[in-house]
Amino acid sequence: MAHVPAERCLGIIELLADGAREMPLGEIADRLVLPKSGAHRLLATLVDLGWAEQDSGTGF
Secondary structure, eight states: OOOHHHHHHHHHHHHHHHOSSOOOHHHHHHHHTOOHHHHHHHHHHHHHTTSOOOBTTTBO
């Protein structure tokens, strides 16, 4: 049985880990085919937990 929110969080972690640069929210949402609002909520959670970092100028 799939757990969609967990899969989405892991998709974001994998995308950020594979990238050699910071990515804006819109690019993350587009690449993972997520609404920006949903991607933002997941990223905010990952930032709170220390799994991602946010730069106000460039993205995550």
